[in-house]
Amino acid sequence: MILTDTLLDFFLETRKHSEALCEPLEIEDYVVQPVVDVSPPKWHLGHTTWFFEEFILKPYSQDYQLFDEDFSFVFNSYYETVGKRVVRADRGNLSRPSVQKVYEYRKYVTEHISRLFTEKSSKELNELLEIGIHHEKQHQELLLTDIKYILGNNPLLPVYSTKVEEHVTENGLPEWISMDGGVYEIGHDSEEFCYDNELGKHKVYLEPYEISNSLVTNAEFQEFIEDGGYQKFELWHAEGWDWVNEQKISAPLYWHRINEEWHHFTLGGLQSIVPNTPLTHISYFEAFAFAQWKGCRLPTEFEWEAAQRSFSWGERWEWTESAYLPYPGYLKAEGALGEYNGKFMVSQKVLRGGSIATPNNHTRATYRNFFHPQLRWQYTGLRLAR
Amino acid sequence: MILTDTLLDFFLETRKHSEALCEPLEIEDYVVQPVVDVSPPKWHLGHTTWFFEEFILKPYSQDYQLFDEDFSFVFNSYYETVGKRVVRADRGNLSRPSVQKVYEYRKYVTEHISRLFTEKSSKELNELLEIGIHHEKQHQELLLTDIKYILGNNPLLPVYSTKVEEHVTENGLPEWISMDGGVYEIGHDSEEFCYDNELGKHKVYLEPYEISNSLVTNAEFQEFIEDGGYQKFELWHAEGWDWVNEQKISAPLYWHRINEEWHHFTLGGLQSIVPNTPLTHISYFEAFAFAQWKGCRLPTEFEWEAAQRSFSWGERWEWTESAYLPYPGYLKAEGALGEYNGKFMVSQKVLRGGSIATPNNHTRATYRNFFHPQLRWQYTGLRLAR
Amino acid sequence: MILTDTLLDFFLETRKHSEALCEPLEIEDYVVQPVVDVSPPKWHLGHTTWFFEEFILKPYSQDYQLFDEDFSFVFNSYYETVGKRVVRADRGNLSRPSVQKVYEYRKYVTEHISRLFTEKSSKELNELLEIGIHHEKQHQELLLTDIKYILGNNPLLPVYSTKVEEHVTENGLPEWISMDGGVYEIGHDSEEFCYDNELGKHKVYLEPYEISNSLVTNAEFQEFIEDGGYQKFELWHAEGWDWVNEQKISAPLYWHRINEEWHHFTLGGLQSIVPNTPLTHISYFEAFAFAQWKGCRLPTEFEWEAAQRSFSWGERWEWTESAYLPYPGYLKAEGALGEYNGKFMVSQKVLRGGSIATPNNHTRATYRNFFHPQLRWQYTGLRLAR
């Protein structure tokens, strides 16, 4: 358990960081929702604030006055326990509250939280604050990927910032790491924060396997495209094949073919593909088809976790073959926070690692990210196994 | 034909009025599109500007530099002749160009038009300018009704302006006006501006009929509701009945039942219904069902036009029984402007009159407005006939 | 009013004819519903029978035992007055009642009707029987066009009967018939049976016009196709253009391009197009676009009726420009039969004439057929006006 003072610093720093991420935006960028999975930036700013108000200030701060009674309706995401809410697809239809009002809301709640934690604190309160901070950090990654989608979907392709670098390292030659068969321990058990879905530590038997020390690159994926990978149904799941055909998919998200050359939209604007850097913005379906084409497969999340000390990771979320399911002995938290993870444990795939959009200290070797198999607006990539 | 100077004044005044209408808005209000029929205000501001650029400056102003090459793609509405365009349902997904940029665009085009018409003029140019002005006036009405929808759809129900009055007159007792059977002349033939769909003057035979001197009121419609009008299928068209049930319609648009009392959202915010003022925001289906319930019917557009000198009109667009069809001898204009009216002449109903949202001088006794029968975000109302 | 004896003969003959139409079918053909507009043949056989049971036997025949209580639920089409019913799109999902059971049902009801009318008769009963007979005749046309769709939609393209001839006459050279402007009388007023939508006789003023003495032929429409008519948006209504693109329409229904030659599916199987015979199976949208391409237009239903003595008609239902609307003084019948026509008077276009699928004596100069503008599985065609 972190001490209250440190925690409060952590809280204030996190609050500030969310706003820093929005600094390059025009007010208009805060409002739109071009597809249902992408939320308006102002919604993220409001929702993360509402979380603190709803789960800490309302129950624990005596005489606390709600900033605005209607905000619960507007900024609740999916907590059925807490009451009615604007349906997800309608978030982009709300011009009010204005961006300025949302910033005032943030300020108000941040101050009240600071005051509350200066005055009193307890293990229970600290734990709630900690989960609220991590919740906001989770939304920081979505904030950045949603901003990218909002700009990348615009025919004018506006630049977010020329200072952001989406790929950091050039890959060297990929090498296979050999892993022995046997029982491995999986899951979280340190004192540090983790989500309920990473608990508890348990044994998994793995057959011997090999896993690549590097992520698949743009150059490798370009070969897949040129070899007609998107036209070969035998490489795809039946649902993946339907997705490719219905959505007319022929390249990763944000790739544009201009004058016979592949470009991609980045937060720094439209740029040429850099061949030897890690591929990103692919769906699980594409990751799977690519692996099939290579005669390999994706690692399971257990293989990934067991091997992760042997390679570096963190530029791309890595699709695994594993479905998002509870660990043995998984227990839902009581009350509304019990809705945090468990209710999504069907029809999704696990991603491991982290990405250049992940806030500092907001991932770890046991972290289990999850998305539906067709989604690709996160910084997703893949690592081969066999 | 209006002289160039007067026309230019008319142009400048119209341009200014569009912006005045947006004056009470927050920037966020300019961006959203809560349903496909409603366009973001900034889109209206840009589109009406693009119209002048595309049809006047581009072809007639030598050395004219486009303000931004991509704007044609963004602000074209449906002119297939002119090239590709953002699909209608995606207008609310574009955060850029920003509102400020759109205002710069307006300034730029307004100035170039002024310069052009100061330097040269011709009957052809004047006619194009005139249609551009009327086009913008048409969008001014949509601008206001779209703003109302954007605010009225928001759970916070923000006020647009407390100075706007949506109903002007209290109704007196309704009286029937008797009209003789016989041949009437219908359509436009004066020198004043009109749209191609109002031309040309032609004869129509009308059987004897009676038409009410006043619009149906909120009080009358409340009786219909209380008598179960929305639950009696025998009053409805089959398509209307499906619409009522699928959309769960039980009152006019913007009506809210609060503490057993009917309120409605207005540009001035949520207010109590005023019983003896004209009903508004109903679909053709509702207008028809109400008339059935009264043992009456709606007038045809010809009956309306033949009788219109005998009653006052102009607070509500009045649904007629007539389908929107070409008059005898209707001729489409050449080129892109030929797309203005003719291509919508199927599946829509004619509305006659005008509304409190209609700009000054932008309607007349021969004006033919048209919408699909289920739409109700315009200031629509009804007058009975029998 | 027809005398009871003659009427009973008419009834028996009509009942027999419906069954004769189904004689070439396999049992499987009676069951399927490939699109929502097409009903399974056994449904037509049952529904026309239910009509006599529901509106005559149940209320007027003492001690009448329903053949099967559940049949009302299965065979009601849209009479809300009469109770719940299987939704239209589910008709093809019902394997029971079996075809044999439906024939037993027909026999049972036919016998009871015969007995009832042998024993007693009245003006009221005779009128109900007459409308029931005409109702069944109306369904005979649908029966044939639905059978054609069921077979023509099957990849095996089975033959219905080699004895059916879908086009009767070769066209001569088309000539324009000139019609004077003036007041014409429109509508039905003889003693013969007609539907409520044809009543009453009323005056219409027509501007002078010309109308072709012949139907547009396959050869003419082929020219339209070869000239790229389906790719020229300026010929189409906006809704028509969307329809063409969404449904990927590039030829009339049932046309197949085989070895560079146009063929079409007929009740006699796949055949070559015969150039100088009347075009059929086109939508209103296609009829309109063709007329635009010719520099002509479609006649209104009034122009058609006023001129119809001057040309021969009856092989194709002719799309008119008129929307399906009530005549002045239109009165809905009381009770469930009031649902027969009036509730469809929105969003549909009027067709005049008749087709090779129309039963004997089941059309007349005042007959108003109506369909939505995109439908084309009826034997629809067009005649030009200007």
Place this chain on the structure above:
Amino acid sequence: MILTDTLLDFFLETRKHSEALCEPLEIEDYVVQPVVDVSPPKWHLGHTTWFFEEFILKPYSQDYQLFDEDFSFVFNSYYETVGKRVVRADRGNLSRPSVQKVYEYRKYVTEHISRLFTEKSSKELNELLEIGIHHEKQHQELLLTDIKYILGNNPLLPVYSTKVEEHVTENGLPEWISMDGGVYEIGHDSEEFCYDNELGKHKVYLEPYEISNSLVTNAEFQEFIEDGGYQKFELWHAEGWDWVNEQKISAPLYWHRINEEWHHFTLGGLQSIVPNTPLTHISYFEAFAFAQWKGCRLPTEFEWEAAQRSFSWGERWEWTESAYLPYPGYLKAEGALGEYNGKFMVSQKVLRGGSIATPNNHTRATYRNFFHPQLRWQYTGLRLAR
């Protein structure tokens, strides 16, 4: 490997059994497809026949004449390798080939297979025949559940056969079986036939667990309903909760509330629920919610397989918590048969056991059945673990 003679007997017997299952049907029952997941019985009869023709007769039987060239188009299910096919949702729109023709097709192919295997045989051919037989057995179960759906969806609720008993045993008191933690061997390795998805034998580490010796009963599920289980969102996955609300689910499939008593449709017609017999026709979502309500969970497929000798199974397919994923070392077969299983390994849940509709000898302890989590027209049930 089974000797050819025995295999041929097995083949003939299997072919006969499919037809015996259809014996109680009316011809009409063979044709319809009330929902996309349910195929018309004649399609199953044709498709299983086409499988033998396509994969055995065509490549291996010299001078073999196809029964009908078009049947490949009609009866292919999803083998992209093999060519185009009628889309799944259109199977119920085909009245031809007729049922009689399909039986002729069956006879023709059965005879040619018999002749071929009498004349020559080889390991390769025997393996193909074996997989063809098991393929047909798989379809026999679907045939029965599809027939049940076709009849149970009909408002007349026709009886299939009064001789079928859908529940065999009354449950005793449920008891928990304790299983030790440790490494277990999972998967198929005997000489007997199995599908590729059951191969190969591999180790899995299981934490200690308990599993019930009996299936959940109707009585237990009735308690869940009465306790408001369908209204408590906290018991459901987010996707399950959406499903319940959108589909308005409030009881298992085929359950009808009549005079305050629960009945269910069975192959023997409508019957009262028998409380102490195993629940069936529930989705994974319902199975999961029920387990949550009990404070338990579903077993994984590995827990099930490890424990299965300790309880009896086979009346209901048992939903497990496991996603359908490849076993370590899974290899797709070459060619079209490689499409058999692997391409479905995403978004589905594994079911273990077997059901009263499973043909003799067509399941085993390692058998992995799989369906999407919302489906419930199979004889699905559940067993608790903790």
